[in-house]
Amino acid sequence: MADYSIVGRPVDRRDAVQKVTGRVLHVGNMEPAGLLHVAVLRSPHPHARIVRIDKSRAEAAPGVAAVLTGADIAAMPGITPYHGPAFADQPVLAIDRVRHEGEQVVAVAAESRRAAEEALELVEVEYEPLPVVLDVLDAIKPDAPIVHDEIRPSGAFADLAHVKAGERSNICYHYKLRKGDVDKAFAEADRIFEDVFTAPPAQHVPMEAHVSLAYVDEGGRINIHTASQSPSFVRGELARMLGVPMNRIRVRVPYLGGGYGAKLYNKLEPIVALLAMKTGRPVKYSLSREEEFQTVTKHGVVVKLKTAVKGSAMTARKCEVYWDTGAFAEIGPRIVHKSGYTSSGPYKIPNVSIDSYCVYTNKPPAGPFRGFGVPQVIWAYDSQMDIVARGLGADPVEFRLEHALEEGDLFVTGTPIHACGLKEAVRRAADAVGWDQPKAPASGSKRRGKGIACGVKAVLTPSISGAIVILNADGSANVLSSTVEMGQGSESLLAQIAAEELGMPFDRVHVVQPDTDVTPYDTISAGSRSTYHMGNAVRMAAAKVKEELFQAVAGKLEIDAADLESRDGRVFVRGAEERGMTVTEAFLAKFGSLGTTMVGEGLCQPVVTPMDPETGMSEKCTEYWFASASAVEVEVDTETGRLEVLQFHAAGDAGTAINPKYCEQQLVGAATMHLGLTLFEQMVFQDGQLLNGSLLDYQIASIKDVPAACHPIVVEVPHKDGPFGAKGIGETGALTVAAAVANALEDAVGVRVRDIPLTAERIHEALKAARKVNGGT
Amino acid sequence: MERNISLTVNGRQRELEVNDADTLLEVLRDGLKLWSVREACGVGACGSCTVLLDGRPVSACFLLAARLDGRSVETVEGLAGDDALHPIQQAFLENDAAQCGYCTPGFIMAAKALLEEHGDPTDDQIRDYLSGNLCRCGGYPNIMRAVRAAAARTSDR
Numbered sequence: 001m002a003d004y005s006i007v008g009r010p011v012d013r014r015d016a017v018q019k020v021t022g023r024v025l026h027v028g029n030m031e032p033a034g035l036l037h038v039a040v041l042r043s044p045h046p047h048a049r050i051v052r053i054d055k056s057r058a059e060a061a062p063g064v065a066a067v068l069t070g071a072d073i074a075a076m077p078g079i080t081p082y083h084g085p086a087f088a089d090q091p092v093l094a095i096d097r098v099r100h101e102g103e104q105v106v107a108v109a110a111e112s113r114r115a116a117e118e119a120l121e122l123v124e125v126e127y128e129p130l131p132v133v134l135d136v137l138d139a140i141k142p143d144a145p146i147v148h149d150e151i152r153p154s155g156a157f158a159d160l161a162h163v164k165a166g167e168r169s170n171i172c173y174h175y176k177l178r179k180g181d182v183d184k185a186f187a188e189a190d191r192i193f194e195d196v197f198t199a200p201p202a203q204h205v206p207m208e209a210h211v212s213l214a215y216v217d218e219g220g221r222i223n224i225h226t227a228s229q230s231p232s233f234v235r236g237e238l239a240r241m242l243g244v245p246m247n248r249i250r251v252r253v254p255y256l257g258g259g260y261g262a263k264l265y266n267k268l269e270p271i272v273a274l275l276a277m278k279t280g281r282p283v284k285y286s287l288s289r290e291e292e293f294q295t296v297t298k299h300g301v302v303v304k305l306k307t308a309v310k311g312s313a314m315t316a317r318k319c320e321v322y323w324d325t326g327a328f329a330e331i332g333p334r335i336v337h338k339s340g341y342t343s344s345g346p347y348k349i350p351n352v353s354i355d356s357y358c359v360y361t362n363k364p365p366a367g368p369f370r371g372f373g374v375p376q377v378i379w380a381y382d383s384q385m386d387i388v389a390r391g392l393g394a395d396p397v398e399f400r401l402e403h404a405l406e407e408g409d410l411f412v413t414g415t416p417i418h419a420c421g422l423k424e425a426v427r428r429a430a431d432a433v434g435w436d437q438p439k440a441p442a443s444g445s446k447r448r449g450k451g452i453a454c455g456v457k458a459v460l461t462p463s464i465s466g467a468i469v470i471l472n473a474d475g476s477a478n479v480l481s482s483t484v485e486m487g488q489g490s491e492s493l494l495a496q497i498a499a500e501e502l503g504m505p506f507d508r509v510h511v512v513q514p515d516t517d518v519t520p521y522d523t524i525s526a527g528s529r530s531t532y533h534m535g536n537a538v539r540m541a542a543a544k545v546k547e548e549l550f551q552a553v554a555g556k557l558e559i560d561a562a563d564l565e566s567r568d569g570r571v572f573v574r575g576a577e578e579r580g581m582t583v584t585e586a587f588l589a590k591f592g593s594l595g596t597t598m599v600g601e602g603l604c605q606p607v608v609t610p611m612d613p614e615t616g617m618s619e620k621c622t623e624y625w626f627a628s629a630s631a632v633e634v635e636v637d638t639e640t641g642r643l644e645v646l647q648f649h650a651a652g653d654a655g656t657a658i659n660p661k662y663c664e665q666q667l668v669g670a671a672t673m674h675l676g677l678t679l680f681e682q683m684v685f686q687d688g689q690l691l692n693g694s695l696l697d698y699q700i701a702s703i704k705d706v707p708a709a710c711h712p713i714v715v716e717v718p719h720k721d722g723p724f725g726a727k728g729i730g731e732t733g734a735l736t737v738a739a740a741v742a743n744a745l746e747d748a749v750g751v752r753v754r755d756i757p758l759t760a761e762r763i764h765e766a767l768k769a770a771r772k773v774n775g776g777t
Numbered sequence: 778m779e780r781n782i783s784l785t786v787n788g789r790q791r792e793l794e795v796n797d798a799d800t801l802l803e804v805l806r807d808g809l810k811l812w813s814v815r816e817a818c819g820v821g822a823c824g825s826c827t828v829l830l831d832g833r834p835v836s837a838c839f840l841l842a843a844r845l846d847g848r849s850v851e852t853v854e855g856l857a858g859d860d861a862l863h864p865i866q867q868a869f870l871e872n873d874a875a876q877c878g879y880c881t882p883g884f885i886m887a888a889k890a891l892l893e894e895h896g897d898p899t900d901d902q903i904r905d906y907l908s909g910n911l912c913r914c915g916g917y918p919n920i921m922r923a924v925r926a927a928a929a930r931t932s933d934r
């Protein structure tokens with residue numbers, strides 16, 4: 001590895017002291033004078049017409065400052081009451097109709113949360129229930145109840161420009177890929193494997209629930225403090241909804257208590273902004289955990305896969321993916337598109353057809369979730385990889401390695417693969433779990449097995465990150481970036497990148513928290529994109545500052561700037577360290593004064609070649625690839641169906657690990673989260689009502705669910721255009737967990753389960769069914 | 778109904794007026810601005826709001842303040858001195874046990890109670906004791922290391 005001074009070093013987080021002392025600032029601790037608190041009345045019906053709302057008694061209740069309905073908002077002059085990143089299909093508060101249980105209907109702002117909640121009890125709403133559609137496959141039937149009669153385009157993002165409003169149908173987006181001749185390959189196949197896999201809606205569960213605060217300042221500008229992963233989006237969307245210029249809105253984001261995709265796009269911001277405008281006072285809305293369950297979910301899916309094999313090669317694959325996006329599209333179409341095109345896997349298969357559908361139902365809206373839909377498609381295709389390998393009598397690891405794409409190969413979309421350490425990830429994960437070691441013998445009713453799975457994700461492209469670096473005359477620097485620190489360590493990582501490029505000490509670089517008045521546009525803090533995109537932007541900005549600095553020194557020393565170098569806050573002649581000066585001296589040389597700054601700006605904006613709408617082909621559909629592999633060992637109790645994970649190895653390609661510690665934490669953290677999703681997490685609905693909408697009933701992974709042997713494996717295949725070769729790794733550990741565990745389950749007890757979560761009940765059922773087939777009891 | 782209670786909070790006695798419906802969490806956060814005490818579930822299931830009540834770890838979201846007259850409460854704000862972190866905080870810091878850090882105060886208080894009960898806990902004891910605290914960032918291996926390190930540090934002294 002190149003000789004870097006701070007890149008590649010496991011420096012501690014900037015925010016560690018604040019976090020262990022609990023002093024860290026969250027939106028929840030902000031209490032401007034005169035603060036009002038919000039409570040929201042939500043729909044008890046999954047689908048109904050709103051016949052009448054009477055809010056007069058609530059308005060008269062003690063401590064109540066304002067009561068707002070969807071009709072009130074629609075009647076405000078100049079206000080657009082709908083929003084959404086793909087379609088403007090979601091009203092801030094329901095208008096005429098509610099489309100899922102828990103949809104927001106009436107909002108109250110009052111002196112205290114309790115006063116607001118008490119006022120809600122005085123609101124009367126009369127509903128007329130409508131037919132409900134809940135199952136994603138029912139929703140695409142011709143006679144299904146229609147969730148949205150019309151779909152308004154949004155236009156917020158360039159990569160969704162091709163998303164067209166659908167017809168009168170619950171399918172709001174369809175992605176299609178056609179490569180080769182699938183029918184012919186199936187006709188000529190030796191064997192055909194056909195499977196249906198499902199994954200349920202689930203929850204992000206950031207420990208900090210959504211919270212937003214708004215006030216109108218003395219100059220009439222709207223100020224928002226919000227726990228959001230997308231401050232730039234929030235500003236733009238609010239400006240559009242409120243009909244004001246973007247610079248009349250200021251969005252600031254402090255530290256987040258986790259995000260995982262839940263806190264993207266607009267959530268509570270429109271409600272608090274409108275209530276602040278109406279009351280003239282600061283307004284805060286903090287969701288309860290129960291409300292969190294009704295706000296955003298992980299997409300449930302049904303994935304149908306059909307694979308043709310001739311000899312020992314896979315010759316064709318047909319993928320149909322149905323995504324349950326709930327009552328509002330949210331970012332569903334982008335997920336259906338970006339994950340859709342990877343749903344045949346990173347394998348050499350000459351003939352492929354993919355159809356990926358985004359489908360409305362009367363459930364809470366599904367949005368981005370760590371992995372952006374890719375965990376769902378890998379769950380399917382890498383379960384099937386094992387089924388095929390076993391069916392052919394091949395070793396699952398070898399079978400993957402034989403079929404895996406490598407450097408320069410074309411992905412199914414026609415885009416060449418670059419810097420994708422897939423094979424290395426598979427090999428290292430397999431070695432770590434002891435793939436070649438003999439299986440542990442059975443003990444009593446317990447059986448052990450090992451499983452592997454791999455897959456890739458394509459980074460969201462196009463997207464944009466801008467950054468500004470300011471060098472102060474004393475050699476300290478400020479980095480202006482809209483990347484949100486939510487636990488991933490971006491703040492410290494961006495400081496490492498700026499410090500490396502400038503040649504300044506790490507502790508002299510301060511990263512400014514997102515503030516749309518000063519930090520430039522950034523698409524989102526999500527999708528494992530910040531290290532690459534914002535990292536590149538920060539590096540470019542720092543390089544520009546360095547150039548100015550070097551020019552100043554070169555002028556004074558009368559040498560060529562190209563012969564200069566900087567380290568530890570000093571600029572000097574390469575090879576003659578004594579000839580040089582400090583930053584302060586350079587400022588004096590250039591400006592004759594210290595009262596100034598050197599400023600550089602950087603912009604990272606990777607582009608794509610648009611996909612052919614009929615074939616889905618594109619010479620460049622993404623900027624880079626993340627490779628992931630998981631290897632696990634499990635123990636299954638054949639009497640109870642209980643599955644315990646004994647070893648877990650999460651491998652992922654980081655490009656270059658700017659900070660190895662953070663990369664390891666991301667791999668383990670993502671894998672742990674997805675272990676919960678694999679083994680027990682699911683939102684359970686009955687007639688459209690959520691049955692387990694609290695943490696008493698919805699279990700996530702605790703310290704007891706993580707095996708003592710839980711190891712990250714950071715693969716490093718540098719990317720030619722990444723900052724110091726880096727890519728990103730926030731989601732990589734999440735991608736392949738479910739399939740690896742299901743594959744280990746089959747290895748242990750010979751049954752294949754195609755639905756997650758892999759609960760003891762499900763495994764027990766599968767074992768029972770297998771015994772029946774085998775003629776046992 | 779409002780009533781007056783006396784509560785010792787981080788060593789300082791407080792006379793407080795509380796409503797019968799107020800939870801300890803509401804009193805600590807809204808009343809006393811002890812922001813380390815955080816709600817994440819509101820039903821006693823996640824450990825985010827863990828504080829020590831007379832030395833025992835409890836979920837502040839799940840206790841009514843009005844019933845706590847005369848009791849003593851400790852939060853993370855009571856741990857660090859002016860210039861030094863508590864050994865458990867130091868161990869969490871050195872072992873990178875805080876990512877987003879939202880769950881961290883709850884874990885630290887639970888760990889404090891654990892180490893007061895078992896000076897040199899086994900890994901299983903740590904797991905048992907901390908199984909009521911959830912970390913969605915999935916930092917459990919580092920939290921384990923931090924608690925082991927804190928145990929070594931406190932038993933050394």
Ligand code: FES
Nearest residue numbers: 817819821824838
């Ligand atoms: S908030 Fe109290 S236990 Fe979860």
Ligand code: FES
Nearest residue numbers: 877878912913914
């Ligand atoms: S560090 Fe984020 S929840 Fe634990």
